[in-house]
Amino acid sequence: MIKRRTILGLMASSLLPLNARAAFTGAASLDAEIKQGKLPDISGRLPRNPRVVNLGAKKLAAGQHGGVVRMLIGGQRDIRLMPINSYSRLVGYDEQLNLHADILESFDAQDDRIFTFKLREGHKWSSGSPLTSEDFRYAWEDVMNNRDLHRGGIPVELRVNGKGPRFEMVDALTVRYSWEEPNPDFLAQLASPTPLLIAMPSAYLKQFHPKYQSAEELARLIKQYRVEDWDDLHKLMSRTVRPENPDLPTLDPWYNTTKPPSGQFIFKRNAYFHRVDENGLQLPYIDQMTLDVSSPDLIAAKAGSGESDLQMANVDFSDYTFLKAAEKRFPLTVDLWKRTQGSRVALIPNLNCKDDVWRKVFQDVRVRRALSLGINRQEINKAVFFGLAHEAGNSVLPDSPLFKREYEQAWASHDVDQANRLLDEAGLANRNDDGLRLLPDGRVAKIIIESAGESTFESDVLELITDHWLKIGIAIFTRVSQREIFRKRVIGGETVMGIWMGLDNGVPTADMSPKELAPTFDDQLQWPVWGLHYLSGGTDGHPPDLPEAIELLELMKKWKTAGTYEQREAIWHSMLEIFTSQVFTIGIVNQSLQPLVKSSKLQNIPENGLFGYDPTSYLGVYMPDTFWYKEDQA
Amino acid sequence: MIRYILWRVTVMIPTLVMISMLVFTIINLPPGDYFESYVAEMRAIGETADMQEIDELRAKYGFDKPLPIRYLHWVGGMMVGDFGYSFEYRLPVSDVVGDRLWLTILVSVVTIIVTWLLAFPIGIYSATHQYSWGDYGLTLFGLIGLAVPNFVLALVLMYFANVWFGTSIGHLMDQRYLNQPMSWEKFKSILEHLWIPVIIIGTAGTAGMVRRLRANLLDELRKQYVMTARAKGLHPFKVLIKYPLRMSLNFFISDIGSILPQIISGAEITAVVLSLETTGPMLIKALQTQDMYLAGSFLMFLALLTVVGMLISDIALALFDPRIRLYGGRTR
Numbered sequence: 001m002i003k004r005r006t007i008l009g010l011m012a013s014s015l016l017p018l019n020a021r022a023a024f025t026g027a028a029s030l031d032a033e034i035k036q037g038k039l040p041d042i043s044g045r046l047p048r049n050p051r052v053v054n055l056g057a058k059k060l061a062a063g064q065h066g067g068v069v070r071m072l073i074g075g076q077r078d079i080r081l082m083p084i085n086s087y088s089r090l091v092g093y094d095e096q097l098n099l100h101a102d103i104l105e106s107f108d109a110q111d112d113r114i115f116t117f118k119l120r121e122g123h124k125w126s127s128g129s130p131l132t133s134e135d136f137r138y139a140w141e142d143v144m145n146n147r148d149l150h151r152g153g154i155p156v157e158l159r160v161n162g163k164g165p166r167f168e169m170v171d172a173l174t175v176r177y178s179w180e181e182p183n184p185d186f187l188a189q190l191a192s193p194t195p196l197l198i199a200m201p202s203a204y205l206k207q208f209h210p211k212y213q214s215a216e217e218l219a220r221l222i223k224q225y226r227v228e229d230w231d232d233l234h235k236l237m238s239r240t241v242r243p244e245n246p247d248l249p250t251l252d253p254w255y256n257t258t259k260p261p262s263g264q265f266i267f268k269r270n271a272y273f274h275r276v277d278e279n280g281l282q283l284p285y286i287d288q289m290t291l292d293v294s295s296p297d298l299i300a301a302k303a304g305s306g307e308s309d310l311q312m313a314n315v316d317f318s319d320y321t322f323l324k325a326a327e328k329r330f331p332l333t334v335d336l337w338k339r340t341q342g343s344r345v346a347l348i349p350n351l352n353c354k355d356d357v358w359r360k361v362f363q364d365v366r367v368r369r370a371l372s373l374g375i376n377r378q379e380i381n382k383a384v385f386f387g388l389a390h391e392a393g394n395s396v397l398p399d400s401p402l403f404k405r406e407y408e409q410a411w412a413s414h415d416v417d418q419a420n421r422l423l424d425e426a427g428l429a430n431r432n433d434d435g436l437r438l439l440p441d442g443r444v445a446k447i448i449i450e451s452a453g454e455s456t457f458e459s460d461v462l463e464l465i466t467d468h469w470l471k472i473g474i475a476i477f478t479r480v481s482q483r484e485i486f487r488k489r490v491i492g493g494e495t496v497m498g499i500w501m502g503l504d505n506g507v508p509t510a511d512m513s514p515k516e517l518a519p520t521f522d523d524q525l526q527w528p529v530w531g532l533h534y535l536s537g538g539t540d541g542h543p544p545d546l547p548e549a550i551e552l553l554e555l556m557k558k559w560k561t562a563g564t565y566e567q568r569e570a571i572w573h574s575m576l577e578i579f580t581s582q583v584f585t586i587g588i589v590n591q592s593l594q595p596l597v598k599s600s601k602l603q604n605i606p607e608n609g610l611f612g613y614d615p616t617s618y619l620g621v622y623m624p625d626t627f628w629y630k631e632d633q634a
Numbered sequence: 635m636i637r638y639i640l641w642r643v644t645v646m647i648p649t650l651v652m653i654s655m656l657v658f659t660i661i662n663l664p665p666g667d668y669f670e671s672y673v674a675e676m677r678a679i680g681e682t683a684d685m686q687e688i689d690e691l692r693a694k695y696g697f698d699k700p701l702p703i704r705y706l707h708w709v710g711g712m713m714v715g716d717f718g719y720s721f722e723y724r725l726p727v728s729d730v731v732g733d734r735l736w737l738t739i740l741v742s743v744v745t746i747i748v749t750w751l752l753a754f755p756i757g758i759y760s761a762t763h764q765y766s767w768g769d770y771g772l773t774l775f776g777l778i779g780l781a782v783p784n785f786v787l788a789l790v791l792m793y794f795a796n797v798w799f800g801t802s803i804g805h806l807m808d809q810r811y812l813n814q815p816m817s818w819e820k821f822k823s824i825l826e827h828l829w830i831p832v833i834i835i836g837t838a839g840t841a842g843m844v845r846r847l848r849a850n851l852l853d854e855l856r857k858q859y860v861m862t863a864r865a866k867g868l869h870p871f872k873v874l875i876k877y878p879l880r881m882s883l884n885f886f887i888s889d890i891g892s893i894l895p896q897i898i899s900g901a902e903i904t905a906v907v908l909s910l911e912t913t914g915p916m917l918i919k920a921l922q923t924q925d926m927y928l929a930g931s932f933l934m935f936l937a938l939l940t941v942v943g944m945l946i947s948d949i950a951l952a953l954f955d956p957r958i959r960l961y962g963g964r965t966r
């Protein structure tokens with residue numbers, strides 16, 4: 001795998017012959033600014049060696065510049081979708097989830113320990129200032145290692161066994177990070193939807209840093225932006241997750257031009273963007289992205305009345321028929337993409353709940369298996385998802401190279417007899433007059449299932465499961481609350497069972513971290529307390545006391561130091577094997593469908609894509625900078 | 635009279651203090667704080683929230699201090715015009731509210747005027763033509779307006795406005811005019827959208843007002859001075875306007891008190907459904923995400939307006955109806 005990575009990294013830069021520099025074409029919309037002398041012409045804006053995206057090779061059409069894409073967002077904070085969808089990364093995934101150099105000209109990973117990054121000569125930020133290794137040094141020395149900005153020291157993601165990397169500036173365009181032990185997660189971190197920031201626009205940000213700015217001027221800026229101190233100022237001005245600062249230079253295809261608060265955010269083309277198509281046209285094709293803030297509940301209605309040119313956020317499968325009907329009235333096309341979550345809905349027993357009896361019961365694998373066997377997934381799929389989802393436990397999807405049928409089908413059939421037998425064996429054999437099972441302490445086995453109340457699917461599914469589980473002698477009641485309160489109750493151990501989604505990343509490769517399968521986060525509803533213990537580095541929560549959970553955690557740690565792809569793959573398989581056979585989460589259906597509304601004129605958007613945050617970054621891997629309007633087709 | 639006003643003003647101060655304590659307690663009641671929901675939100679979208687950053691934010695905004703100190707800090711800030719910091723928007727509260735205030739006032743003022751323009755003639759007609767077909771018809775119409783939930787009406791109107799007139803769904807103007815300076819086109823776009831919330835919020839208010847005006851007026855119409863005036867040959871319309879109508883307006887004047895806060899808060903649910911750029915949806919969102927300074931400042935502002943509005947209507951009533959003025963300070 002080391003070899004594969006290295007080769008891919010080099011390949012990206014050398015695959016295509018360099019066109020003559022004169023052959024590059026910028027967008028006509030920038031001509032006025034060039035005439036006024038505000039912008040250099042195209043040769044001064046592109047790196048010497050731009051990333052050539054060969055659309056023909058991807059069976060896509062090369063396009064033309066121009067047009068505005070309108071999108072709707074459910075709140076101001078959702079401008080965070082732009083950097084995710086834009087997906088310009090140092091290294092990034094393609095549709096097959098292979099890593100490629102993107103902003104980098106090439107990268108070299110030695111033993112997953114020593115990473116050498118080579119930048120493109122002449123690559124510039126959207127402000128026109130050059131991107132050099134100084135920007136990496138600034139992020140490393142003046143930001144991550146600055147105790148005011150990062151009180152806890154460098155980010156956890158950069159540490160291997162608690163130790164950070166050694167950083168070197170090899171030359172103006174080359175940087176190197178080296179660890180003593182392998183850090184296989186590093187490149188994946190850089191390619192993630194919200195990447196680890198190891199390069200920052202230093203030329204701009206230095207004005208907010210006391211090392212480079214006079215105290216008086218800094219005090220003036222602090223006052224002007226009404227913040228408390230300089231680290232607040234720096235954080236405010238350098239925030240890329242939500243690109244709220246119009247002055248912050250970026251490497252994305254579009255940059256924000258609107259200062260919040262606002263009902264509409266306009267993202268304009270980055271004249272210095274580093275990608276070109278095979279004809280030498282500088283990307284992105286689209287001149288402007290307009291994000292209109294609307295109430296989340298209105299978005300489907302607005303999208304169905306032609307007010308959005310590209311919409312996935314805040315539209316759900318339940319809006320599909322309405323949206324499809326709108327195709328007749330407006331120049332829209334509605335496609336169905338596949339959601340990448342490991343399970344669209346999953347029941348999650350809280351193995352850390354406060355109730356001693358339920359905790360013991362749930363920690364018995366026979367009970368979890370029985371509960372899973374007791375669900376009639378086919379009926380749920382037919383009734384709630386029109387039979388269009390796929391009946392399976394919470395596992396990886398067939399699109400993942402790690403997929404095995406036995407994982408997703410582990411204990412996912414409907415077998416009432418076996419379920420009853422398992423529950424009898426687990427010590428729940430006694431029943432009351434109504435046929436409900438009794439817990440070891442004599443209480444009736446009634447489960448209150450809590451939900452965050454955000455989707456109507458959940459209540460529909462629970463309604464069906466009520467009947468299924470009565471046949472195995474278990475009664476359920478639903479309690480709808482609100483996301484924050486729901487989460488708080490789960491962590492506090494007050495919730496016995498919750499309903500939520502399955503694995504976030506249902507299409508992993510062995511190179512992606514298997515942390516979701518082990519207790520590593522306090523928002524994992526099946527074992528929040530164990531997760532918190534890992535997350536806090538042992539200062540909070542409790543270590544897992546269930547052998548299988550301990551084993552998952554051990555395997556996860558082993559993955560982090562595994563040196564080869566084969567080792568990582570083997571670890572993934574053993575973890576999936578444990579996770580699915582132990583039924584820690586009871587998945588119901590996966591691969592449910594997600595409508596995507598687009599203007600009929602918009603080209604290069606695949607009809608069937610994968611819809612998910614991690615690893616595909618929503619639209620990111622499909623490269624929205626290559627979308628374009630075909631004007632003749634009205 | 636002056637003593638009465640002075641007395642009323644002095645009473646306002648402890649009232650506002652009590653309200654501020656209540657508001658502060660209530661917004662602190664739900665478990666957790668903004669930072670907690672912030673982390674939950676970040677996790678839900680897959681972002682990693684740095685626990686350290688959260689702790690720092692907490693300390694910076696004094697969330698690690700006991701409640702009474704935070705309360706004093708908050709109230710003290712408001713005294714000097716600092717309404718605190720909105721965590722959700724990462725901006726000072728005053729910046730966040732900004733333009734929304736003007737649009738809210740526009741919607742509310744137009745709604746109030748429309749309500750009056752509709753309610754007065756209808757109320758008078760209903761009272762003078764009691765038990766006629768017209769009375770029944772208008773009453774039925776008004777009661778339907780009152781009974782149909784505003785949000786249902788909002789959805790229905792929104793749909794038809796879109797299908798029949800091509801008006802964009804929701805909002806107070808077409809999206810392209812957002813953030814643009816006022817122009818004739820923008821103004822037209824606002825007018826095109828404005829009638830929907832005005833009708834929705836107005837119908838409920840109209841029905842209530844019609845019923846109260848009708849009832850009050852009916853009482854007066856049966857009094858002897860009305861009979862006398864009529865018997866002496868005064869034109870019936872003049873009789874009506876000059877005496878009984880004026881006498882039945884007490885309720886209207888006391889309503890003025892609630893108009894001020896109404897102008898700001900508008901009808902929140904309608905505004906949420908229609909996704910209007912008013913302050914209502916912002917207040918609800920702030921309460922949901924526990925953006926406590928934003929929510930708290932809103933609530934305090936509404937409370938202040940209510941108290942001031944009540945003062946105004948009390949003074950107006952006292953001027954208007956001598957029977958009322960005598961109570962208050964003097965009897966005590």
